[in-house]
Amino acid sequence: MPLYGTLDLTAVAKTLPTLANLDTEAWILPKAEMLQLLIEVPRSSTDGLLPKAMHPALPSYVILALTRYSESPVGPFTLAMLRLGTRAGAHPRGLMLGAVASSDAAAKELRNRWGFPIEAGEVKFLRRHDRVMGTVKKDGKTILDCALVDPQPVSGTDVQYINWVTAANAPLDGQTQTMLIQVDPKYTFYKAERGKPQVATFDAAAWNAPNLELASPIIGTCCTVDTDLPRIRFVMDPLKPVFQGTRRIRESRVDE
Amino acid sequence: MKFGLFYEISIPRPWTPEKERTVYNNCLEQVKLADELGFDHVWAVEHHFLEEYSHCSAPELFLTACAVLTKRIQVGHGIVVCVPEFNHPIKIAEKTATLDILSGGRLHVGTGRSATWTELGGFGANPDTTKKSWDEFVRCLPKMWMQETFSYQGEFWSMPERTILPKPYQKPHPPMWVAVTSPGTEIDAAERGLGSLGLSFAGFEEQEKKIKEYRRRIQSCEPVGAFVNEQVATTNFLFCHEDEKYGVEIGKKLGNTFNYLATQLISTREVFSSPSYQSLGLLPALRRAATGPDASEQQTEGMAYGDPARIIRAVKKWESLGVDCINFILNANEVVPQAEVMASLKLFAKEVMPVFAKKPANVAAAAAE
Numbered sequence: 001m002p003l004y005g006t007l008d009l010t011a012v013a014k015t016l017p018t019l020a021n022l023d024t025e026a027w028i029l030p031k032a033e034m035l036q037l038l039i040e041v042p043r044s045s046t047d048g049l050l051p052k053a054m055h056p057a058l059p060s061y062v063i064l065a066l067t068r069y070s071e072s073p074v075g076p077f078t079l080a081m082l083r084l085g086t087r088a089g090a091h092p093r094g095l096m097l098g099a100v101a102s103s104d105a106a107a108k109e110l111r112n113r114w115g116f117p118i119e120a121g122e123v124k125f126l127r128r129h130d131r132v133m134g135t136v137k138k139d140g141k142t143i144l145d146c147a148l149v150d151p152q153p154v155s156g157t158d159v160q161y162i163n164w165v166t167a168a169n170a171p172l173d174g175q176t177q178t179m180l181i182q183v184d185p186k187y188t189f190y191k192a193e194r195g196k197p198q199v200a201t202f203d204a205a206a207w208n209a210p211n212l213e214l215a216s217p218i219i220g221t222c223c224t225v226d227t228d229l230p231r232i233r234f235v236m237d238p239l240k241p242v243f244q245g246t247r248r249i250r251e252s253r254v255d256e
Numbered sequence: 257m258k259f260g261l262f263y264e265i266s267i268p269r270p271w272t273p274e275k276e277r278t279v280y281n282n283c284l285e286q287v288k289l290a291d292e293l294g295f296d297h298v299w300a301v302e303h304h305f306l307e308e309y310s311h312c313s314a315p316e317l318f319l320t321a322c323a324v325l326t327k328r329i330q331v332g333h334g335i336v337v338c339v340p341e342f343n344h345p346i347k348i349a350e351k352t353a354t355l356d357i358l359s360g361g362r363l364h365v366g367t368g369r370s371a372t373w374t375e376l377g378g379f380g381a382n383p384d385t386t387k388k389s390w391d392e393f394v395r396c397l398p399k400m401w402m403q404e405t406f407s408y409q410g411e412f413w414s415m416p417e418r419t420i421l422p423k424p425y426q427k428p429h430p431p432m433w434v435a436v437t438s439p440g441t442e443i444d445a446a447e448r449g450l451g452s453l454g455l456s457f458a459g460f461e462e463q464e465k466k467i468k469e470y471r472r473r474i475q476s477c478e479p480v481g482a483f484v485n486e487q488v489a490t491t492n493f494l495f496c497h498e499d500e501k502y503g504v505e506i507g508k509k510l511g512n513t514f515n516y517l518a519t520q521l522i523s524t525r526e527v528f529s530s531p532s533y534q535s536l537g538l539l540p541a542l543r544r545a546a547t548g549p550d551a552s553e554q555q556t557e558g559m560a561y562g563d564p565a566r567i568i569r570a571v572k573k574w575e576s577l578g579v580d581c582i583n584f585i586l587n588a589n590e591v592v593p594q595a596e597v598m599a600s601l602k603l604f605a606k607e608v609m610p611v612f613a614k615k616p617a618n619v620a621a622a623a624a625e
Contacts, residue, residue, distance in 0.1 A: 001268070001589070002308065002520045038527050040377070057522055058307055058374055085527070090519035092526050159529045194529050218377065219528045 002087070005050025009167050009238035013178045017115045019170035022181075022249050024113040027229040029069050031190070033125060034225060035132050036161075037064040037146055037197035038085075038218040045213040049084055049097060051167065051238045053180060053245060057085035061218060063094050064146055064199070066134035068125040069106075077106035078123040080136045080144060081116075082207040083164060088236065089243040092162045093182070098207035100136050100143075114229060115168025115181050117208060131195070132222045143206035148195040148220035156189025159221050167238065172247070180236040183229065191224040257575050257612040259604075260297030260332065261290050262491055262583035265312040266517060268590055276311065282594045284321055286586060289598060291326035293605035294613075297364065298322050299332035299453075299583055302342075305378045308589060309517040316351050323359035331359050332583075334366035334453055335435040338393035339386050340412050341379040342370070345393050349400035349420050356424040363426065366453050367394050368435035371533075373522040383530045387444075388412070394432065394448060398481035401429040428482035433489070438534075442470045449479025453583075454490040459557045460573060463490065467578040487580045492560045492570075494584035495592065496604040500563035506592060507561020514588035560584060564607035571612060 009016070043060045050056055063083040070076050079101050083094030099118035101107040110116040122137040132151060136144040163184040169176050197220040204212040237245030267279045287298045300315035300322075312318065319331045333355070336348050356363035369386035370376050376383050389412040400406050400420045407417035424430055433451035436442045445452045452470050454463070467488050474486050493511045497503035524533040558574060560567045560582065574582060586597050 002517070003269075055520060058305070058520060059377070059522070061522075061527060085522075087520055090516060092522070154529060155531065157534065158531050160525050162526065192529075216377070218373070219530075221529050 002055040004241070005052050005054050005056065005086075007048055007051045009051050009180075010178045013169055016178060017111045017117065017166075017168045018176070019112060019115055019168055022170050022172065022232050022235065024232050026231050027073055029072055029185075029228055030226045031070050032225055032227050033068040033070075033127075033222065034161075034227075035066045035125065035134055035148055035220070035222045037148065037199070037220040038062075039064065039197055039199070039214045040216040040218060042213055042215055045211050046084060046209075047211065049209055049212070050086055050095065051180060053088070053236055053238050053240055053242050054093070054095065054165075055087035055089075057087060057092070061085040062097075062212065062214070064134075064144065064197075064202075066123065066125050066136075066146075072106070074103065074105040074109055078102040078125050079106065079110070080123045080134065082209065084209075085162075086165070088165060088180075088182075089241065089246075093165045094162055096164055096166045096183075097209045097212075100138060110229075114183050114232070115166035115170070117166070131198075132193075138206055141203070141206075142201050143203040144199075145201035146197070146199045148193070148222050149198050151193035151195040151222055154192050154194045154221075156187075156192045156223065156225075158194070159189070159192050159223055161185070161187060165236075170235070172235065178238055180238050180242075181232055182234040182236070184233065185227045185229060187223075188226040189223055190226070193222045195220050195222070257571060257579070258296040258581040259609060259612075260295060260299055260489070260581055260583040261287060262334070262585050263298070263300045263312060263315075263318070264303065264310040264514075264585065264588070265300070265318070266309055266514070266588045266590075267311045268308055271311075279311075279590060280318070282587075282590075282597070283318070284325060285594070286597060286601065287322045287329065288325050289601055291329040293601060294609060295329055295601075295605070297330045297332050297581065297583060298326075299334035299364075299366065301334060302337050304342075304375050306372070306374060306521055309521060316355055320355055320358055323355065323362060328362075330362040330364055331355065332364040332366055332433075332453075334364070334433065335368035336365065337370050337375075338367050338390040339369055339376070339379070339381045340389055341381040342375075345396055345400070345413055346415065346420060348393070349397055350422070352397075352430065353401060353420075353422045353424045356426055356430050357422060359425075361425040361430075363424070363430040364433060364451075365397070365430050366433040366435055367397075367450070371437060371523060373524045373527045376524055376528075383524045383528050384532050385412070387532055390434075394434070394450070395480045397432070398429050402482060431485040431487075432481050433485065433487075436466070442466045443473055446470045446473035447477050449474065449477040449481065449484035449486075451485040451487040451489065454488065456491070460577060463574075463579070464577045471578065488578060489581040489583055490574060490579050492558070492574075492582050492584055494567075494586055494600060494604060495561040495596075496564060496567055496600045496608065497596075498563060498603065500566055503562040503566070506596070507559060509591055510561070510585070510588055511559060513591045514585060517588060564603065567604065567608050568611055571608065575612065
């Protein structure tokens with residue numbers, strides 16, 4: 001059967017975010033601008049990053065994502081994320097390895113509500129006619145400098161975003177447990193562009209992936225969307241294959 | 257109704273030399289038996305880099321071995337990837353012609369464009385242009401086979417005038433097909449007069465719609481070859497056993513394993529935003545079916561596993577929808593022991609095939625004894 005990750009999340013539980021409960025309220029996030037760069041990475045450079053419950057993507061790839069949220073319950077902010085392409089059973093997922101938000105309030109809420117491995121820093125999303133650029137600084141040091149080069153219009157229906165997974169501690173069945181949490185935003189597209197990914201600076205260690213090496217660029221997109229951060233619907237045991245260890249926390253989005 | 261075998265050649269880890277050889281030998285043994293039992297086709301895919309799911313990257317070699325080991329069964333190259341980074345069209349014409357000669361005119365040529373980023377990215381191919389390069393290739397191939405000399409100036413490849421040799425044994429040329437996974441490809445097949453080689457596991461209703469549209473459109477086609485190959489083939493799993501419950505249990509295990517391995521592939525759309533890959537191909541249905549390798553949920557309707565009576569009901573339903581041929585996947589990751597695969601083939605030939613045979617029913621039955 002397919003390979004599994006090797007990371008025992010319970011052994012690093014103290015380093016993970018802790019949620020007070022799994023009753024996180026949804027955030028509505030209209031007119032967000034989302035820059036995503038997909039880049040293949042050597043499988044060996046992802047060793048130790050993938051929980052035992054999940055399969056590696058074939059080939060391995062990461063998603064560098066910068067999003068400018070013009071409205072949110074904590075005001076406007078820009079968010080940068082590194083996600084590792086993976087499989088939760090049969091389903092493609094992006095495992096969140098690291099994130100930086102442009103405001104302390106956003107970082108705090110995203111960590112406490114959805115388990116983002118996030119800190120506050122300087123995150124810039126800049127649009128030029130020939131490129132869309134993203135830069136991230138932490139403690140004055142540039143940890144990401146990237147761009148979508150030569151953006152060309154495409155249809156929103158050409159773009160597929162895959163759901164995210166975070167790793168966190170949260171109360172379940174009367175005790176705090178380490179778990180994987182599915183974060184599955186929805187999207188309504190207003191504008192979509194596609195171009196070539198370019199990365200000038202990438203400090204892997206600053207994204208909690210010290211051995212990660214960027215290899216072949218796949219594609220980049222920049223889209224304007226209405227999106228959200230929904231209530232938590234599924235959590236997964238980090239040690240069991242997800243088809244055995246998935247728990248549904250609530251039925252659907254109807255209750256949002 | 258015709259029956260065929262369909263090989264992805266799925267090999268579980270760890271990939272020791274003996275394991276890969278054993279699986280290939282198992283497949284050849286099955287093909288030899290299928291030939292004796294009266295099966296019509298053996299198809300082999302072209303896939304690259306698809307760990308465990310398919311180690312069939314050189315299908316023309318496997319099919320050559322099949323042709324040499326058998327007498328009657330037709331060999332289907334299903335499919336040749338018609339993308340220049342994968343296969344040069346001259347080499348496709350030459351290799352298929354050679355295989356047609358070696359098989360004594362038993363070759364069918366399936367065509368397609370690959371659906372996974374795993375493969376397209378591996379060869380450095382541009383997903384935006386695969387439909388267009390496929391279109392060029394399928395229009396060139398019949399001419400390369402039939403014309404004394406051939407020259408071409410195209411968008412994806414060109415060549416000065418040369419004589420492409422050898423020529424196929426079949427005249428005017430082998431039947432041509434196209435792999436149909438994405439919605440709408442059945443129309444591409446029909447408009448070009450190509451057979452529809454269905455590779456998805458869609459249910460009856462969806463298949464019926466596709467087949468009707470294919471039959472309607474092909475009436476006014478402009479064939480790319482010298483003749484219209486109006487045939488609809490579909491893919492299924494086969495496990496036939498006297499005991500229905502056991503047959504269903506093993507059949508589901510086979511289907512679940514295959515589906516779960518398939519869902520590990522990176523479909524092009526998942527990572528490469530392109531108008532050329534609007535659909536995820538066969539993956540959505542597989543993901544619905546493949547909740548896990550040991551899932552107990554009911555799979556897609558119409559699967560050919562269980563006892564002969566159950567399988568006959570499924571095949572009759574496919575026949576009523578207009579399917580001409582069902583190609584069977586017999587194993588995935590070797591979850592079905594070889595002896596049981598062989599017994600399943602024999603029982604199917606003895607109890608099921610005669611029901612659908614145009615020839616006297618006792619021929620296939622006698623072969624199964």
